[in-house]
Amino acid sequence: MSRSEVLRLYRKMLKYSSMFSDYNFREYSLARVKESFRENRLVGLQKGICLLTRNRFLEDKEAITKAIEKAQKNLEMLQRQAQISQMYKGERLVIEAETPSKK
Amino acid sequence: MSAKIIQKKLFSLPSFICAIRRLPAVQPVRSLSTSVQDITKDTGSQNHNSTLSNEEATTAAALQQVTTSYSKNGYALDVTERTVLGRPVYLDAQSTTPVDPRVLDAMLPFYISQYGNPHSRTHAYGWATEEAVEKARASVAALVGANPKEIIFTSGATESNNAAIKGVANFYKERKRHIITTQTEHKCVLDSCRHLQQNGFEVTYLPVNKEGLVNLEDLKNAIRPDTVLVSIMMVNNEIGVIQPIEEIGKICREHKVFFHTDAAQAVGKIPVDVEKMHIDLMSISGHKIYGPKGIGALYVRRKPRVRLEPIINGGGQERGLRSGTLPAPLVVGMGAASEVCMEEMERDYKHVSKLSERLISQIQSSIPHVVLNGSPVHRYPGNVNFSFAYVEGESLLMALKKVAVSSGSACTSASLEPSYVLRALGVDDDMAHTSIRFGLGRFTTEKEVDFTVELAKRHVARLREMSPLWEMVQEGIDLKSIQWTQEH
Numbered sequence: 001m002s003r004s005e006v007l008r009l010y011r012k013m014l015k016y017s018s019m020f021s022d023y024n025f026r027e028y029s030l031a032r033v034k035e036s037f038r039e040n041r042l043v044g045l046q047k048g049i050c051l052l053t054r055n056r057f058l059e060d061k062e063a064i065t066k067a068i069e070k071a072q073k074n075l076e077m078l079q080r081q082a083q084i085s086q087m088y089k090g091e092r093l094v095i096e097a098e099t100p101s102k103k
Numbered sequence: 104m105s106a107k108i109i110q111k112k113l114f115s116l117p118s119f120i121c122a123i124r125r126l127p128a129v130q131p132v133r134s135l136s137t138s139v140q141d142i143t144k145d146t147g148s149q150n151h152n153s154t155l156s157n158e159e160a161t162t163a164a165a166l167q168q169v170t171t172s173y174s175k176n177g178y179a180l181d182v183t184e185r186t187v188l189g190r191p192v193y194l195d196a197q198s199t200t201p202v203d204p205r206v207l208d209a210m211l212p213f214y215i216s217q218y219g220n221p222h223s224r225t226h227a228y229g230w231a232t233e234e235a236v237e238k239a240r241a242s243v244a245a246l247v248g249a250n251p252k253e254i255i256f257t258s259g260a261t262e263s264n265n266a267a268i269k270g271v272a273n274f275y276k277e278r279k280r281h282i283i284t285t286q287t288e289h290k291c292v293l294d295s296c297r298h299l300q301q302n303g304f305e306v307t308y309l310p311v312n313k314e315g316l317v318n319l320e321d322l323k324n325a326i327r328p329d330t331v332l333v334s335i336m337m338v339n340n341e342i343g344v345i346q347p348i349e350e351i352g353k354i355c356r357e358h359k360v361f362f363h364t365d366a367a368q369a370v371g372k373i374p375v376d377v378e379k380m381h382i383d384l385m386s387i388s389g390h391k392i393y394g395p396k397g398i399g400a401l402y403v404r405r406k407p408r409v410r411l412e413p414i415i416n417g418g419g420q421e422r423g424l425r426s427g428t429l430p431a432p433l434v435v436g437m438g439a440a441s442e443v444c445m446e447e448m449e450r451d452y453k454h455v456s457k458l459s460e461r462l463i464s465q466i467q468s469s470i471p472h473v474v475l476n477g478s479p480v481h482r483y484p485g486n487v488n489f490s491f492a493y494v495e496g497e498s499l500l501m502a503l504k505k506v507a508v509s510s511g512s513a514c515t516s517a518s519l520e521p522s523y524v525l526r527a528l529g530v531d532d533d534m535a536h537t538s539i540r541f542g543l544g545r546f547t548t549e550k551e552v553d554f555t556v557e558l559a560k561r562h563v564a565r566l567r568e569m570s571p572l573w574e575m576v577q578e579g580i581d582l583k584s585i586q587w588t589q590e591h
Contacts (some may be wrong), residue, residue: 080208092190095550095551
């Protein structure tokens with residue numbers, strides 16, 4: 001998978017994370033997605049050669065595909081759960097902004 | 104021309120995004136909004152800084168609605184009622200936790216299309232559900248380092264505790280009639296022991312020291328030749344103290360006594376290994392690990408075999424120890440929750456420790472005369488129990504309505520008796536009445552912790568201002584030296 005596809009996956013996950021209607025799930029999901037993409041940034045790293053360079057010979061392709069598959073599954077879960085969260089909205093928490101900028 | 108392009112763009116949106124906008128939102132049945140008596144604003148505490156960010160402004164607004172104005176005698180000057188929009192911030196992770204979206208996602212198919220009974224052996228509905236149940240069992244077993252055959256699903260930690268204590272005691276009742284437990288156990292353990300006492304058993308309730316830890320020498324001395332079971336909880340639900348389980352397990356193994364631990368608050372939060380800790384029986388709760396309510400598990404060791412007399416008889420499910428159809432959606436939910444916990448344990452522990460340090464340091468630095476109940480070292484960071492001196496307990500709880508916390512008083516009884524756990528620690532009655540338990544979890548944020556601290560600061564200061572005891576303390580009078588009653 002190319003760099004731009006991974007970034008597209010990342011952006012999609014952030015988009016659905018921000019769609020949770022519950023404050024706690026929303027904040028957790030956003031933070032967690034960012035954390036795991038940051039952690040896995042160096043998956044397949046060998047001898048200092050990064051996924052983001054053109055040199056693919058020394059990548060650990062299996063580890064990368066595994067991480068990406070896991071992210072795909074999580075993305076599908078986020079899509080479903082964000083939808084359900086919108087269907088069964090609870091009330092706002094007392095500390096949430098009056099006019100929520102994200103939906 | 105431009106309209107056509109706009110139309111084209113609208114139709115190219117994926118269909119499910121449109122579906123989100125079409126579906127009607129379900130209104131919550133009962134409003135969780137707090138209703139607060141908004142007494143006229145205190146002019147002294149008005150925010151002069153008009154350049155607050157949006158976030159700070161909202162928090163400030165939310166806090167300002169509970170400021171009060173009092174006359175010199177302490178009477179409220181003006182009372183207007185106002186409903187505060189919004190449900191309270193949730194800081195009660197020890198009583199229950201929200202169901203993680205990942206867990207809900209795993210459970211839903213079993214409510215919708217995979218509705219077979221896992222014990223049906225003759226068709227695909229049963230086989231598919233059985234497979235899922237066994238997979239969940241393996242997940243729960245992996246979380247605690249056990250074999251899947253050693254996990255029995257129950258309806259919760261209360262049932263697991265009952266089954267373990269009464270089951271073991273009744274199986275070995277011909278030769279062994281003594282049970283050891285502590286004074287700070289959960290109500291269900293204490294009540295099971297009381298029930299056994301009524302049926303001819305003897306129970307020793309070990310005391311705990313000031314920090315909530317049990318003394319190992321006391322335990323060794325209490326074990327008799329006819330002791331069958333020692334039951335000590337791993338993490339206390341009221342004060343968060345972690346008992347020295349490994350050492351206790353070793354002692355029990357030496358003396359050939361069964362060791363049961365109520366690990367409802369510990370599993371999934373701190374690493375638990377039944378082999379390393381020499382545990383024979385363990386109770387696990389589903390809704391404390393971000394799983395559904397109504398499910399729990401009991402770990403029953405097979406090597407060396409622990410025999411139990413079942414408390415629920417029937418078709419022989421769960422090795423004959425707990426008959427009844429397994430609630431497949433709940434079991435799958437508990438399995439998913441265990442998997443998520445295994446993955447997230449390290450990250451959650453770091454997150455909760457950070458929040459806990461923030462909460463404890465902020466409260467201790469900004470509010471004087473506050474006591475943290477329980478050992479500051481041997482504790483699970485997510486459970487913070489503070490006693491605020493010279494503050495009336497019920498008033499503080501009423502004031503903290505914007506935060507969902509629990510008081511130290513017995514949450515199981517409607518009486519105003521102070522908690523037996525705090526009493527076992529040696530805490531005075533007045534301090535036990537003003538104890539508040541803050542529960543931090545995976546989904547708690549820093550903003551919520553800051554909001555709670557701010558609220559607690561304001562209300563403790565306000566309540567202390569009204570308290571004559573506080574005035575006396577400020578003047579330097581030692582309250583213990585006062586004679587409140589006159590001897591005739």
